[in-house]
Amino acid sequence: MVVADRWHDGGPYERYIGRWSRPVADRFLEALDAERGIRWVDVGCGTGALTAAVVERYAPSSIVGVDPSEGFLAAARDRPGIVGRPEVRFVEGDAQDVPLPDGAADAVVSGLVLNFVPDAAAAVAEFSRVAAPGGLVAAYVWDYSGGMRMLRHFWDAAAAVDPAAVALDEGRRFPICDPQPLRDLWSAAPGMDGDSVRVDAVDVETVFSDFDDLWSPFLGGQGPAPSYLASATDAARTAVRDRMRTTVEPATRPDGSIALNARAWTIVGRRS
Secondary structure, eight states, X not given: OOOOOOOOOHHXXXXXXXXXXXXXXXXXXXXXXXXXXXXXXXXXXXXXXXHHHHHHHHOOSEEEEEESOHHHHHHHHTSTTTTTOTTEEEEEOBTTBOSSOTTOEEEEEEESOGGGSSOHHHHHHHHHHHEEEEEEEEXXXXXXXXXXXXHHHHHHHHHHHOGGGGGGOHHHHOTTSSHHHHHHHHHHSTTEEEEEEEEEEEEEEEEESSHHHHHGGGGSOOSHHHHHHHHSOHHHHHHHHHHHHXXXXXXXXXXXXXXXXXXXXXXXXXXX
């Protein structure tokens, strides 16, 4: 079964995963040993959650957001905290061929992107190339195999309804999103200081006001799970919804809200 991931419209993505990107970005940045006033690059910046968090926390002298989706870049340019900031600019580009010169940044970061890049090793090599000597090279990805609970509930429900959906499960598709593969990627990147590499877990709570607040963003068509639903029949969508409603029932509070954990893996190193 082949279903192409869709990444065109920043609005539906924000309602789906984007709203949880900022809390993870904040936790990620808390752990970075970065200085204020340095040069940053945010590769795969999407709708600008990490870019905005860098601006707020570290007051960079400059930050360049790079992303292949003009729709997402448009959303990033309009994000509060970024509009009107002369030190912030966005360019269309690919993580495997970042359109910036060698040593252009003191910190190169990437949030929730690496697993979607066809050649992750080429991307990390580009992160290292763009970093200045001694510069930070860091990223984070969701723990799709277990810790990102909203997605785990979804794919388990989808597989129960449609066995073909197993092949699309992000936990299955993205084995890179685990500590050892991430550590190996960073350690093998040209110019990276292998002794500086560390991997850590970041956990945030995702709270949905009710089941509809959890389910309806899956209908927005942006990202793997929503792309799958967009290709499914009405009957299949209804069956997945009903199955998922049952599986999240233990996490439902008396007021109807639903609290689920979301875990990301962070990987940090420095250019030699």
